[in-house]
Amino acid sequence: MEIIVNKQVYKFEDRLTIEQWQAVMQYDFMIPMNWPTIINKVTGVPLKLLIKGSQDTLELGAAIIVQMCNARQETKITPMDRLSFGEFIDLDSWIAMGTQNHLKDMGGILAPNSKYADEVLWAIEQWSNYRMWIFRQYAGLFDLDEQDETEPDPDVMPDPTSVARNWYKIIVDLANDDVLRLDDITELPLIKALNFMALRKEKQLEENMRIMEQNAKLKTPR
Numbered sequence: 001m002e003i004i005v006n007k008q009v010y011k012f013e014d015r016l017t018i019e020q021w022q023a024v025m026q027y028d029f030m031i032p033m034n035w036p037t038i039i040n041k042v043t044g045v046p047l048k049l050l051i052k053g054s055q056d057t058l059e060l061g062a063a064i065i066v067q068m069c070n071a072r073q074e075t076k077i078t079p080m081d082r083l084s085f086g087e088f089i090d091l092d093s094w095i096a097m098g099t100q101n102h103l104k105d106m107g108g109i110l111a112p113n114s115k116y117a118d119e120v121l122w123a124i125e126q127w128s129n130y131r132m133w134i135f136r137q138y139a140g141l142f143d144l145d146e147q148d149e150t151e152p153d154p155d156v157m158p159d160p161t162s163v164a165r166n167w168y169k170i171i172v173d174l175a176n177d178d179v180l181r182l183d184d185i186t187e188l189p190l191i192k193a194l195n196f197m198a199l200r201k202e203k204q205l206e207e208n209m210r211i212m213e214q215n216a217k218l219k220t221p222r
Contacts (some may be wrong), residue, residue, distance in 0.1 A: 003045055003061070010043040012061075016068045018104050021117030024065060026098035035062040042068075052165035068118075077111050080130040085193035088134075088184025089171070091127060093164035099124065134194070141198045170197070 003010045018023075023041040027034040035058040036050035040066055047172070050058065085093075087109050094102035099121075107120035110127055113122050135144055175181035185193070 003039075003043055010045045012043060012064060012068075013073065014146065015073070016042065016065075016117045017115055018107055018117050018120055021069060021121075022100060022103050025103075029062055032058070035059065035199055038062055038065055071118040072122040072125065073118040074115065074122055075111055075114050077123040077126060078109060080127065081191070083190050083204035084186065085108075085188045085190050086171075088131075088190045089164075089167040089186065092131065093167060095124070095128070097160040134190075137197055138194050139193065141201055 003012070020042055024038045027038050029035075029038065032055065036047055036053070039045060039050055039058065039061040040047045043061075091106055091109060094106050098107065103117060103120055103124075106124055106127075107114055110123035111120050114123070135142055170187050171182055174185045174193070
């Protein structure tokens with residue numbers, strides 16, 4: 001599709017680049033006053049000319065861009081079983097803070113050879129499925145149940161940075177509070193790190209149970 005303004009032709013490309021997608025996703029498509037800016041980010045049509053455009057034309061342009069934003073294209077991605085502990089944490093933190101702010105970062109891990117948003121978005125969907133599988137496999141480690149996975153509390157406003165903070169606490173704990181070991185922890189293979197965490201938590205629960213049983217015996221009258 002093309003837009004002709006003052007005999008100057010501006011093209012709608014078939015696909016959005018990662019940078020274009022991130023740029024337009026900063027705006028609310030439901031607000032008509034944003035349409036000129038959104039179209040400008042994709043086509044390069046001068047904003048001052050777009051502002052003079054008809055409502056119908058701007059609405060059509062915005063609708064086309066919405067379709068492009070929602071497009072998905074299969075591509076070659078990083079095998080999920082090769083993700084490091086740190087890469088998984090980064091992806092989990094970025095998706096909590098907003099894909100619109102971190103699409104390029106996530107693409108650098110999941111689809112490093114992709115420059116188009118539809119490919120990176122497809123890669124993120126594959127990772128999201130893998131992420132859910134990981135959390136189900138290690139439900140005991142993360143203290144998750146079926147409700148946690150499917151029904152978030154609608155009355156609780158999530159803090160976008162809380163996921164990153166919680167992961168950082170885990171990394172510091174695994175490093176025994178040694179800042180020089182933080183990189184060693186994040187570079188571990190994901191499954192290796194999770195298996196270690198699960199075993200350590202199991203041992204801790206067993207130790208807590210043993211202490212509780214000892215305390216119960218001490219309190220039992222003779």
